[in-house]
Amino acid sequence: xxxxxxxxxxxxxxxxxFTIIALSGRKLPHGLASTLACxxxxxxxxxSVVLFVKLLGGAPAFEVTxxxxxxAGSFNVNFAFLVDPLSSLMxxxxxxxxxxxxxxxxxxxxxxxxxxRFFSYLNLFVFFMLLLVMGSNYLLMFVGWEGxxxxxxxxxxxxxxNQDYNKAANKAFIMNRIGDLGLIIGxxxxxxxxxxxxxxxxxxxxxxxxxxxxxxxxxLLFVGAMGKSAQIPLYTxxxxxxxxxxxxxxxxxxxxxxxxxxxxxxxxxxxxxLSPMAMELVLVVGLITALFAATIALAQNDIxxxxxxxxxxxxxxxxxxxxxGAYSSGIFHMATHAFFKALLFLGAGSxxxxxxxxxxxxxxxxxxxxxxxxxxxxxxxxxxxxGIPPFAGFFSKDEIxxxxxxxxxxxxxxxxxxxxxxxxYMFRLLFLVFFGKERASEEKxxxxxxxxxxITIPLMSLAVLSVVGGFMGIxxxxxxxxxxxxxLSPVFAAAPESEVAPLSHxxxxxxxxxxxxxxxxxxALAYSRYVSKNHVPVxxxxxxxxxxxxxxxxxxxxxxxxxxxxxPLFWLSKLFDIVIExxxxxxxxxxxxxAVNDWSGIFRRLQNGSLGYYLFVMVIGVIVMIAFSYxxx
Numbered sequence: 001x002x003x004x005x006x007x008x009x010x011x012x013x014x015x016x017x018f019t020i021i022a023l024s025g026r027k028l029p030h031g032l033a034s035t036l037a038c039x040x041x042x043x044x045x046x047x048s049v050v051l052f053v054k055l056l057g058g059a060p061a062f063e064v065t066x067x068x069x070x071x072a073g074s075f076n077v078n079f080a081f082l083v084d085p086l087s088s089l090m091x092x093x094x095x096x097x098x099x100x101x102x103x104x105x106x107x108x109x110x111x112x113x114x115x116x117r118f119f120s121y122l123n124l125f126v127f128f129m130l131l132l133v134m135g136s137n138y139l140l141m142f143v144g145w146e147g148x149x150x151x152x153x154x155x156x157x158x159x160x161x162n163q164d165y166n167k168a169a170n171k172a173f174i175m176n177r178i179g180d181l182g183l184i185i186g187x188x189x190x191x192x193x194x195x196x197x198x199x200x201x202x203x204x205x206x207x208x209x210x211x212x213x214x215x216x217x218x219x220l221l222f223v224g225a226m227g228k229s230a231q232i233p234l235y236t237x238x239x240x241x242x243x244x245x246x247x248x249x250x251x252x253x254x255x256x257x258x259x260x261x262x263x264x265x266x267x268x269x270x271x272x273x274l275s276p277m278a279m280e281l282v283l284v285v286g287l288i289t290a291l292f293a294a295t296i297a298l299a300q301n302d303i304x305x306x307x308x309x310x311x312x313x314x315x316x317x318x319x320x321x322x323x324x325g326a327y328s329s330g331i332f333h334m335a336t337h338a339f340f341k342a343l344l345f346l347g348a349g350s351x352x353x354x355x356x357x358x359x360x361x362x363x364x365x366x367x368x369x370x371x372x373x374x375x376x377x378x379x380x381x382x383x384x385x386x387g388i389p390p391f392a393g394f395f396s397k398d399e400i401x402x403x404x405x406x407x408x409x410x411x412x413x414x415x416x417x418x419x420x421x422x423x424x425y426m427f428r429l430l431f432l433v434f435f436g437k438e439r440a441s442e443e444k445x446x447x448x449x450x451x452x453x454x455i456t457i458p459l460m461s462l463a464v465l466s467v468v469g470g471f472m473g474i475x476x477x478x479x480x481x482x483x484x485x486x487x488l489s490p491v492f493a494a495a496p497e498s499e500v501a502p503l504s505h506x507x508x509x510x511x512x513x514x515x516x517x518x519x520x521x522x523x524a525l526a527y528s529r530y531v532s533k534n535h536v537p538v539x540x541x542x543x544x545x546x547x548x549x550x551x552x553x554x555x556x557x558x559x560x561x562x563x564x565x566x567x568p569l570f571w572l573s574k575l576f577d578i579v580i581e582x583x584x585x586x587x588x589x590x591x592x593x594x595a596v597n598d599w600s601g602i603f604r605r606l607q608n609g610s611l612g613y614y615l616f617v618m619v620i621g622v623i624v625m626i627a628f629s630y631x632x633x
Contacts, residue, residue, distance in 0.1 A: 003054070004064040006047045007081050010091065011130040013040040018123035021116055030115050037119035038102040041126055045095035052088045056487070061085075063136055063200070070139070077197060082136035086491040089331065089484075090133040090263060093338045094256055098126050100458040104346050105247040107454030108353060112245075118158060122251065125151035129256045133263060138187045138197040141264070145183065145228065148257045149176045155252065156244040168243035175237040179227015186220030189213065203270040211275065218271050218278035222285075225261030229315050232289045236558055239308040246349030249304055250342045258311060259334050262318045266327050269492050273325065283323025283407075287414050290316030292555075294421035298428070299552040301537050302359050303348045306429050310385065311341060313418055317400055320415055326403035327492045328485040332473045333396035335484075339469045340384035340393055343462035347378035350451040350459065351433060355444050361432045362537050363441075368434040370448040375434050377459040382430045384466040386423035387519055395470035398512055402475075402503055405511060416515060424522040431530035432537075439536065477505050 017040035021033050028036075051062065061084035069079040083091070102122060109118050128147025135141040150173075157169030187197060193209045194202045206214070225231070230238040238258065242249055252258065265272060265282065272278055293312035300306045314337050321330030352359055354371050368375035384391035387398065397419060405412035438445055450456065473484040503511070529535050538544065544552060553559075 003051070003062055006050060007062055007064045007083055007134070008066060010044045010047050010051075010095070011081075011127050011134060013044050014123045014127040014130065016040060018120050018127060021120040021123065024116070026116060028116055030110075033116045033119050034102075034106045037123050038099060038106070040123060041095055041099045041102050044126075044130070045092070045099050048088070048091035048095050051083050052092055055083075055085055055088050061490075074195065075191070077137055077139050079140065080136040080198075081134040082199065083134065084491055085488050086263070086266065086331065087133045089335060089488070091130065093259075093335055094126065094129050094133065097338050097342050097462070098122075098129075098251065098256065100461055101247050101251045101342065101346070104250070104349070104455050104458040105245075107452045108247055108349055109245060114158065118155075118245070121151060121154050121158070122247070125155065125251065125256070129260070132260055136199055138190060138199075138202075141267075142183065142187060145224070145260060145264075146180065148260065149173065149180070149228075152176075152241070152252050152257055155248040156241045158244055158248065162243075165243040168237075168240040172237040172241050175234050176227045179224045179234050182220045182223025182227075183225075186217050186224065189217050189220065193217070199267070206270045206274055214271055215275040215277050218268065218275045219281060221268060221271075222265065222278060222282055225265050225319075226285065227261075228264075229258050229261030229319070230289075230312050231261070231285050231316065231319060232292060235289065235293070235312050236554075236561065238312055239305055239554075242302070242304040242308050246304070246345060246352060249307070250345035250349070256338075258315060259318075259338070262315065262322065262330060262334050265319070265322050266331055266492075269327050272322070279323050279325065281323075282319050283411065286316045286319030286321075286323055287411065287418075288316070289313070290320060290418040291414055291421075292316075294418045294425070295551055296554050297425045298421065299537075299548060301362050301540075303351065303361050303364075303429065303433065304345070304359060306361075306425060307341070307344055307348060310344075310422065310426065313422060314341065314385070317397065317415060317418065320404060320411070321400045324403045324407040324411070326400065328488040329396070329399040329403055331488060332484045333393075333400055336384070336392035336396040336466075336469045336473075339462055339465040340381045340391075343377060343381040343459060343466055344385065346455070346459055346462065347374055347381060350374040350455055351378075353451050353455065354448050355440055356447065358440065358444065361429060362539065363439050364433045365436045365440070365536075366434070366438040367448070370445075371450045373450055373456045374459065377456075377463040378434070379430065380463040380466050382426045384470075385426055386523070387419060387515065389516065390467075390470065392466050392468070392470035394516075395473050395475070398515070399473065399475065401515060402508055402511060405507075406503060412511075416518070419515070420518055420522050423519045424526050427523050427526035428530055431526060435531050436534055436536075475508075477508050 017037050020036060021028060024033070055061070061082060063080060063082050065078045065080040067079050068076075070077045102119070105118065105122065109115050112118065125148060128144045128151060130144070132141055132144025132148060135144060153169045153173040156172050157166050159165050160169075190202060191197050193213050194205055196202060227234040241252065244252070272282070290313045293309045293316065297306050297309035297313065300309060314333070318330045318333050318337070321327070321333060350371065351364070351367065351374060354367070354374070355364065358364070380391065384393040387394045389395075401412060401415055401419070404415045440448075451459075473482055475482055550556070
């Protein structure tokens with residue numbers, strides 16, 4: 001099998017799975033539907049591994065043109081795929097983690113009436129995500145970009161009989177459209193300045209375009225990334241997206257869709273590296289988002305909401321890495337984050353499954369003796385995201401923090417604070433869910449049981465990845481060779497070398513030790529408060545301290561958006577409805593209709609059925625015509 005066929009099959013197989021399942025509807029047995037959906041993604045993963053191994057052996061990037069797509073004047077775009085080290089690594093994450101989430105969904109969605117529809121949506125989502133990362137031009141990337149937005153709308157609002165879930169789906173769709181407008185304008189400007197939207201044409205010519213144009217393009221592209229990757233101010237859709245089934249949360253918020261913005265900025269490193277202003281914007285937005293979201297997560301009591309704000313915060317750290325020019329570090333953290341965040345979301349789903357739909361951590365507690373596999377795997381995920389060595393998050397997060405310190409001690413301090421808050425609220429979550437006394441109702445406690453193997457096997461697989469995943473990026477000071485950085489170096493070769501001197505080994509060891517020590521202190525504080533002192537957040541409706549109430553209500557950002565954006569727009573639309581629509585357009589149409597009726601009533605009287613009257617009118621008409629003709633002479 002040629003490599004062009006292999007590359008083509010990777011996205012085609014999930015699309016084929018979607019098509020068959022969607023067209024078959026409920027007629028297809030659940031077992032066959034799930035096998036087809038999982039099998040298509042698994043084969044795509046195997047083919048992705050083949051390409052990865054080939055690239056690992058030193059093969060150049062693969063570019064396959066399937067057919068000429070659009071040709072209009074000087075605008076020519078092919079339907080073509082590019083597989084280089086960056087897209088290859090993304091393929092492994094999308095198809096590998098995606099396959100485990102598909103398997104998990106078999107058990108989690110087993111009794112759902114929309115079982116087949118759910119798997120068709122999952123396959124379609126994977127297809128569009130693969131298009132996004134494999135496209136060799138901005139247009140094909142944009143098709144995948146919009147496709148995952150559509151699928152997220154379908155998956156978030158999967159249980160569409162609940163209007164709150166529909167609102168969450170609409171919110172995600174609309175807020176992403178705001179960011180997408182910036183992306184569209186950015187792509188148009190790329191064509192205007194470069195005469196092409198193919199990566200192979202744009203990146204080599206990046207230095208030939210004016211700095212102001214590059215800055216404008218990169219900022220507009222980043223606006224798109226802010227929407228898709230949930231950065232301030234376009235982040236509020238992601239926590240609400242928890243309305244979807246838990247596998248959706250894992251697929252969208254851990255491994256795939258929300259990382260699209262990170263991938264897109266990294267892909268355009270040749271452009272961003274030429275614009276210090278855009279890089280500073282990426283850095284500042286990433287820093288603010290990482291810290292802001294981490295503080296919100298401290299006070300949330302919904303198990304999935306805590307993980308959602310954690311995702312927003314971790315994405316902020318990835319953008320911090322991109323903003324300081326450490327592109328490979330950002331992609332490395334994106335990969336490890338996919339492992340442990342998917343594990344945490346799926347673990348949360350296992351807890352919810354065991355408690356028959358309960359998501360409030362105040363009504364949990366003491367679960368580790370009932371669902372031990374879920375507890376152990378969840379613990380591994382918490383250790384990984386907290387940056388405890390030797391788990392995956394330690395290596396990727398340490399790289400980001402080291403580069404942040406090279407940039408500025410202030411940048412490092414803010415990033416470290418966000419990281420420490422992460423360890424505190426994640427262990428708060430762990431202790432409130434699995435430790436202490438049982439706070440669930442007796443009826444629920446009687447029926448608590450470990451999840452089926454279709455759920456626990458993906459958990460164990462992701463737990464292994466969360467343990468060993470970091471070893472692919474061990475830094476040289478710890479005896480490694482930073483394999484991820486070396487593997488991705490051809491993609492980021494166009495980015496200029498940092499002018500800041502790298503840290504000495506002594507400084508790196510000191511920073512690494514300080515961060516681990518501070519993380520252990522935060523864990524100890526969480527243990528003291530939630531295990532030793534057995535503190536439980538107050539029930540809903542009881543009074544809170546002012547600061548706690550503000551954080552619990554997410555700084556009232558949704559309310560502020562509602563006050564300054566939503567309500568004024570509704571008021572303006574109502575005004576337009578009354579003044580322009582009803583008093584203007586409607587009235588004009590009605591007046592025209594009334595005039596037609598009135599005049600037709602007048603002319604109708606001329607048609608009275610009298611032959612004598614008709615002859616008289618005809619004679620008068622002939623006389624007028626003759627008189628008119630003589631007048632012309």
